[in-house]
Amino acid sequence: MKTSMKLIATLAATAVLAGCQTMGGYNPGSAGRFAQYDCSGSAPAMPDETTMIFKPAKQTCGGSTFGQRNEIVGNTFSQSEKKKLVLTANISLTAPKISDTTLFQIASMTEGCTPASSFISTPHGTYIKSGYQMKKTTFV
Amino acid sequence: MTLKKNKRSETDGRTAIPRDGTPFDLKVEFNFKGKGAFDYIVYLDGKRIDTFRYERPALSKNNKEYALKFGLYSQKYFDYTMVVKNFRVDKVEKLSDEFYATFD
Numbered sequence: 001m002k003t004s005m006k007l008i009a010t011l012a013a014t015a016v017l018a019g020c021q022t023m024g025g026y027n028p029g030s031a032g033r034f035a036q037y038d039c040s041g042s043a044p045a046m047p048d049e050t051t052m053i054f055k056p057a058k059q060t061c062g063g064s065t066f067g068q069r070n071e072i073v074g075n076t077f078s079q080s081e082k083k084k085l086v087l088t089a090n091i092s093l094t095a096p097k098i099s100d101t102t103l104f105q106i107a108s109m110t111e112g113c114t115p116a117s118s119f120i121s122t123p124h125g126t127y128i129k130s131g132y133q134m135k136k137t138t139f140v
Numbered sequence: 141m142t143l144k145k146n147k148r149s150e151t152d153g154r155t156a157i158p159r160d161g162t163p164f165d166l167k168v169e170f171n172f173k174g175k176g177a178f179d180y181i182v183y184l185d186g187k188r189i190d191t192f193r194y195e196r197p198a199l200s201k202n203n204k205e206y207a208l209k210f211g212l213y214s215q216k217y218f219d220y221t222m223v224v225k226n227f228r229v230d231k232v233e234k235l236s237d238e239f240y241a242t243f244d
Contacts, residue, residue: 044211044224054212054222068218071211077177081208084235087168087208089227096162096219 044070157184159220169235171243172206179243181236191242 044052061068182190
């Protein structure tokens with residue numbers, strides 16, 4: 001547990017950066033609005049070996065800031081691979097000003113930068129299109 | 141239950157996630173079936189809240205990998221704090237009986 005979490009944390013920022021740079025600069029959230037998408041963001045703070053704290057971190061895209069990104073990336077594997085995974089976590093979220101129009105995804109399965117399916121997020125139905133499915137999970 | 145590809149189950153509705161700091165348990169079961177296809181079920185506090193079957197039209201030409209991401213991404217900047225404890229992703233041989241009952 002300790003080792004895997006440290007590995008994820010270590011790889012997080014560089015994995016996001018490297019993975020998206022090799023994508024050729026497609027930003028799924030903006031349907032290609034940015035020609036260059038460097039995906040800079042932050043990895044969560046880890047006060048101890050079992051806790052991660054995610055806070056706002058501005059994302060830089062093509063030299064300008066765009067929204068926020070603070071995430072870890074792990075389990076990159078081939079699309080042709082067959083495997084079974086179980087993700088578990090205990091989450092405490094404090095976010096007083098989220099609106100239903102804000103794209104706020106907690107977890108997703110992506111193809112490079114392109115979400116294949118985001119399974120915990122705020123409503124964002126207008127982004128549903130081939131290969132990109134957003135869920136209608138709401139926050140109270 | 142038979143799910144149409146790239147469609148959520150009609151039995152899964154909008155689900156409220158507490159954002160007042162109340163902790164909840166998240167669990168997601170995945171079955172990656174090769175050729176870019178996968179099924180999953182999302183549970184909150186042990187209750188199923190979402191079900192999904194994803195099938196690609198074809199394997200990507202440029203991107204032949206999936207990456208599981210966990211964290212926050214938003215097009216808008218706003219204040220939040222998300223504390224995550226005991227995060228794990230485990231490879232397993234068998235998923236829950238509910239999973240197979242849902243997707244078989």
